[in-house]
Amino acid sequence: xxxxxxxYLFAFLTIAMFYITVTTSQALYALTALxxxxxxxxxxxxxxxADFLGAVQIIVYTGAVMAIYAFGMMFFDTTRDVKEKxxxxxxxxxxxxxxxxxxxxxxxxxxxxxxxxxxxxxxxGAGNTQEVGMVLFTKYLIPFEVAAVMLLVAMVAGIVLAGKxxxxxxxxxxxxxxxxxxxxxxxxxxS
Amino acid sequence: MMEIGLNHYxxxxxxxxxxxxxxxxxxxxxLLLFFATExxxxxxxxxxxxxxxxxxxLTGQMFAFxxxxxxxxxxxxxxxxxxxxxxxHGNVDLDTMSTMRG
Numbered sequence: 001x002x003x004x005x006x007x008y009l010f011a012f013l014t015i016a017m018f019y020i021t022v023t024t025s026q027a028l029y030a031l032t033a034l035x036x037x038x039x040x041x042x043x044x045x046x047x048x049x050a051d052f053l054g055a056v057q058i059i060v061y062t063g064a065v066m067a068i069y070a071f072g073m074m075f076f077d078t079t080r081d082v083k084e085k086x087x088x089x090x091x092x093x094x095x096x097x098x099x100x101x102x103x104x105x106x107x108x109x110x111x112x113x114x115x116x117x118x119x120x121x122x123x124x125g126a127g128n129t130q131e132v133g134m135v136l137f138t139k140y141l142i143p144f145e146v147a148a149v150m151l152l153v154a155m156v157a158g159i160v161l162a163g164k165x166x167x168x169x170x171x172x173x174x175x176x177x178x179x180x181x182x183x184x185x186x187x188x189x190x191s
Numbered sequence: 192m193m194e195i196g197l198n199h200y201x202x203x204x205x206x207x208x209x210x211x212x213x214x215x216x217x218x219x220x221x222l223l224l225f226f227a228t229e230x231x232x233x234x235x236x237x238x239x240x241x242x243x244x245x246x247x248x249l250t251g252q253m254f255a256f257x258x259x260x261x262x263x264x265x266x267x268x269x270x271x272x273x274x275x276x277x278x279x280h281g282n283v284d285l286d287t288m289s290t291m292r293g
Contacts, residue, residue: 161271
């Protein structure tokens with residue numbers, strides 16, 4: 001009973017927030033609606049008994065990803081309205097629905113075709129976090145390490161791309177000034 | 192109706208995925224396209240967690256963790272590239288990114 005009420009409440013809230021995200025013309029509204037939607041999605045994970053996943057969702061998405069977006073938006077001109085494509089609305093909605101149904105069918109097809117049994121069944125008498133740790137550090141150790149390396153690469157890429165020449169604004173400089181700055185930098189690298 | 196099953200979660204996942212795809216198709220601003228991408232990844236995460244719960248299998252949750260890790264690194268690299276583009280050109284609209292058009 002309470003599960004049903006919680007499910008319908010959070011389903012409505014999530015859909016409303018994400019609808020605002022894709023339809024609003026203000027980038028800041030889109031950002032805040034997306035952050036709210038992420039938190040509401042973590043409620044589904046708590047309902048489903050995936051406590052650790054819900055905590056990770058709140059920490060990573062609303063804590064890290066949305067903070068990065070908020071900092072990134074300080075570089076952009078977010079006060080003006082966002083222009084949108086003026087296409088055929090029916091084609092857009094139709095194609096989207098078709099693709100979404102296809103994705104769900106891809107999920108459901110293996111379950112319908114065979115008698116599916118649990119590959120890594122849940123362990124009796126262990127909490128969700130404990131189970132996740134047991135499976136993650138035995139069966140999925142290599143993907144875990146690879147994901148760590150990938151996050152390191154992403155961090156280096158982010159620093160190199162965004163952190164270079166924070167004191168200059170390339171848009172306010174003329175092409176000649178940019179070339180001069182580049183030449184100067186080459187000299188610095190050479191010396 | 193009152194008993195929440197796997198189908199409910201899959202339908203919710205479908206709706207959210209459709210919303211994300213509509214966002215991808217109608218947005219021009221690259222920053223808002225990134226937002227729509229986050230919606231897609233999150234809708235798939237819900238499906239993974241629901242299947243993991245209803246089949247008593249932890250593999251779905253593991254995949255959801257890796258999806259979250261990929262989303263985080265995608266944001267770091269994508270936003271860095273976007274900042275570089277904005278410093279050079281002054282906007283992040285898709286229409287201006289046509290330097291490779293034949």
